[in-house]
Amino acid sequence: MSRKHRVCKQLIILIMQRNNMVGQNSKVKVGLSMMLEDDFRQATASLFANNQVDVIEWSFDTCWQKGLMPGWAQDLLEYYSKQDLLLGHGVYFSALSTYSPLHKDWLAKLSNEIRTRKYIHISEHFGFSQAGHVLRGAPLPVPYCAEAVTLGKENLRRLSDIVNLPVGLENLALAFCKEDVLNQGIFLKELLQEINGFILLDLHNLYCQIQNFSLNPETLLQTYPLADVKELHISGGSLNTLGNDRTIRRDTHDGDAPEAVFTLLETVLDLCPNIDYIILERLGGTLNNQTDMANFQDEFMRIKNIVENH
Numbered sequence: 001m002s003r004k005h006r007v008c009k010q011l012i013i014l015i016m017q018r019n020n021m022v023g024q025n026s027k028v029k030v031g032l033s034m035m036l037e038d039d040f041r042q043a044t045a046s047l048f049a050n051n052q053v054d055v056i057e058w059s060f061d062t063c064w065q066k067g068l069m070p071g072w073a074q075d076l077l078e079y080y081s082k083q084d085l086l087l088g089h090g091v092y093f094s095a096l097s098t099y100s101p102l103h104k105d106w107l108a109k110l111s112n113e114i115r116t117r118k119y120i121h122i123s124e125h126f127g128f129s130q131a132g133h134v135l136r137g138a139p140l141p142v143p144y145c146a147e148a149v150t151l152g153k154e155n156l157r158r159l160s161d162i163v164n165l166p167v168g169l170e171n172l173a174l175a176f177c178k179e180d181v182l183n184q185g186i187f188l189k190e191l192l193q194e195i196n197g198f199i200l201l202d203l204h205n206l207y208c209q210i211q212n213f214s215l216n217p218e219t220l221l222q223t224y225p226l227a228d229v230k231e232l233h234i235s236g237g238s239l240n241t242l243g244n245d246r247t248i249r250r251d252t253h254d255g256d257a258p259e260a261v262f263t264l265l266e267t268v269l270d271l272c273p274n275i276d277y278i279i280l281e282r283l284g285g286t287l288n289n290q291t292d293m294a295n296f297q298d299e300f301m302r303i304k305n306i307v308e309n310h
Helices: 004-016 038-049 071-082 102-117 145-165 178-195 203-212 218-221 259-271 290-309
Strands: 029-033 057-059 086-089 124-125 126-130 132-139 167-172 198-202 229-234 238-241 247-250 277-280
Touching: 029 290, 038 071, 038 290, 057 071, 057 277, 071 086, 102 145, 124 145, 124 259, 132 167, 145 167, 145 178, 167 178, 167 229, 178 198, 198 203, 203 218, 203 229, 203 247, 203 259, 259 290, 277 290
Parallel strands: 029 057, 029 277, 057 086, 086 124, 124 167, 167 198, 198 229, 229 277
Antiparallel strands: 126 132, 238 247
């Protein structure tokens, strides 16, 4: 057993010995998106040690092709699963692609996944990331139309039948036009209504759309069925310059969360009555130094303070 693994074992024992987990008695639990890289382990060790992480979210399908995960990560997932504090978040299902053998294989692996770990709910991304035998990571938007709604409902029903858990969809940052942005809320509502699903509202994704299409935040929020929002994501991103010298904001999860995202958080907490979980996201391998790690810890504690003072 490696030293890192032994330290994490000791950490988990410490957590289990404490019954006063922060946030255990509050409605909204604040947690982290689980990463496997060592910079994530270093940046979050003190948060876990001090019982600040109420819940963790695990993108289970990102590890299906990677082989064995680090022992410390396995231990954390096992602990939060046993405590009924583990959220599942898929990346590659591609809910708005035509059903294919890739979907069938993904669902079979998910069926095995939920037998291995206990999840509170399962969420996926709005949009599509596969076509035929082609699979890519970043989901692309789909125009709002009856055919797309029907296709998405069928795929989400298949997912729901497999997991027998609440199923949600995360709003997408990328959009081809303002009309797509303004239609996404009702699109999500229609996709989820037959399975009584929920919306995972990513606040940085909203911020990308606000910036890229010069939208008023309140106007955009009014297009969503906010009572259906059960979970929030908070993250940072990056700016990219297009060929016409126009910059667009992308949800790349590789930087600090903008100040405007924290402003959105306070607004959304007032407007969404059924939020249960808030997850801070940051890609592993992007916490490059002690300053990055300290900023990440500060962001997490800022979210906790906003929730506790709300």
